[in-house]
Amino acid sequence: MQEEIERKVEDVISHNEEAQNDDEFKDLLSKQVRLQEQGHCFLEKEDWKKQLKNIHELTVLKMPKIIQCLMYLLGFKREQICEPKTNKLFWKIAKQFICTEVPNRM
Numbered sequence: 001m002q003e004e005i006e007r008k009v010e011d012v013i014s015h016n017e018e019a020q021n022d023d024e025f026k027d028l029l030s031k032q033v034r035l036q037e038q039g040h041c042f043l044e045k046e047d048w049k050k051q052l053k054n055i056h057e058l059t060v061l062k063m064p065k066i067i068q069c070l071m072y073l074l075g076f077k078r079e080q081i082c083e084p085k086t087n088k089l090f091w092k093i094a095k096q097f098i099c100t101e102v103p104n105r106m
Contacts, residue, residue, distance in 0.1 A: 076094075
């Protein structure tokens with residue numbers, strides 16, 4: 001899989017004239033392509049989906065702050081995942097996003 005990503009990076013850089021002339025741009029472009037390709041691999045792998053489904057099926061969380069922080073980092077608003085007028089994670093609502101929105105935002 002890593003070899004495929006590297007081939008994709010080399011292909012994109014070889015077709016971009018600006019990347020061939022500017023080393024800093026080449027570095028940024030290669031990092032961007034690697035990140036995008038790793039994101040695609042993440043969405044395609046079944047084992048990640050199984051793990052997210054296991055989290056989705058939980059009724060009680062031992063450490064909800066970890067999930068809450070992850071969801072904030074992924075761009076969820078407090079109103080989407082917390083109880084009204086509090087900062088407490090509302091798991092019944094937040095877990096709806098675990099299998100649908102979280103993988104896409106990662």
